[in-house]
Amino acid sequence: MTETILAALERYYDTVPRVGGARGEDFGPLTLFVQEGDGWAYYARPTPGGSGATAADVRKVLERQRELKVPESFEWVAESSPSLRAAVEAAGLHVHAHPLMVLDATAEPLPPHPEVRLIGADDPLLRAAVTVPALAFAAPGTAPGEAGPAALARALEDPQTRARRDRVAAMLREGRTGMAAAVRDGVVLCSGQYNPVGDVAEVVGVGTLPAARRQGLALAVTAALVAQARQRGARTVFLSAGDEDVRPGPRRGRRRAGRRRYGWWPVRAPGRGGGGR
Missing domain, CATH: 3.40.630.30 (Gcn5-related N-acetyltransferase (GNAT))
Structure with missing residues (x-):
């Protein structure tokens, strides 16, 4: 994984809620995205350039999410924010790791499927x-x-x-x-x-x-x-699978579609299961 890809993903995750109609609420090292009106209920994630979040920071965001009655969801790229998992778990939350894959730019495209x-x-x-x-x-x-x-x-x-x-x-x-x-x-x-x-x-x-x-x-x-x-x-196309079972495997789609698994994307999952996007 290269720094260029990590930087591109960080910009993406910070921008996509804003263009989707959400406002960003500042919690220092964390930003909570709150949807304005109808639309996708977004997440909290590390503030670009911010310092490492603590369990106390996570709890402050949780309080606000509960006040707003929005999903208690935190999403981040593990390699970009390696200490956040410990802070989230110290706040009493469960972390679910999603395989994160980026398309290999040199891969040949698959032929169109007739259906x-x-x-x-x-x-x-x-x-x-x-x-x-x-x-x-x-x-x-x-x-x-x-x-x-x-x-x-x-x-x-x-x-x-x-x-x-x-x-x-x-x-x-x-x-x-x-x-x-x-x-x-x-x-x-x-x-x-x-x-x-x-x-x-x-x-x-x-x-x-x-x-x-x-x-x-x-x-x-x-x-x-x-x-x-x-x-x-x-130029950069990526996806995150729900778990190891549904990600394209090495003998199936991952090689044929030219994807390579390059990291893990931890996502906080509510106690009832689910979470993520």
Whole structure:
């Protein structure tokens, strides 16, 4: 891992909440991002150039998060803030480490998958595309599961899916995100997004309907997202996997897609499980 990549990631993590409509509240060595209005509930993270945070600093942020009734979430890159894990754990919190991977700039792109296409703001399948990851993440892991097209159809009846669709449509129109989906017989089986800030882009929310797992769809969607991000000027493309099971492995996507695992990204996970992004 190079200092250049670390610096790029730090700039990205400090900027993406701001362009997403959040305000930064200053807690010295930590910054808490608070969403204004509807949108993603962001995290607290190290202030760029700040000194090492202590357990007391973490507790102050926790008090504010509880006051605001927002997720008690802290996110950081381990190599950039090596002492923060100890401070977070000393404050009584659990840390969950996510494998963090960056795309190898020399890797040859994968050929386009015939079932994968880019999704625009006016695509009639956008509502399904923003709903599929929620069904995927509700059944963690890589093993095939029960949730399939019928479960997706039921989920689309929830009025909240329209609100999610509208938020993502606005982001697509503004160029703040890109989306791709694997579609078979008119049904979205897998989808994901990438969020660009300057010349850095993060691939996020790639999820496959449990019934359609282990068909290479997530890898194909990721490849499509990477291709568009690069076409739009991204020089650094990265992602964080939920855990070791779902990260692209050395005999699967990681070598074929040209990704290399270069570090760990610790994320505070609430006691009920989950956390992270």
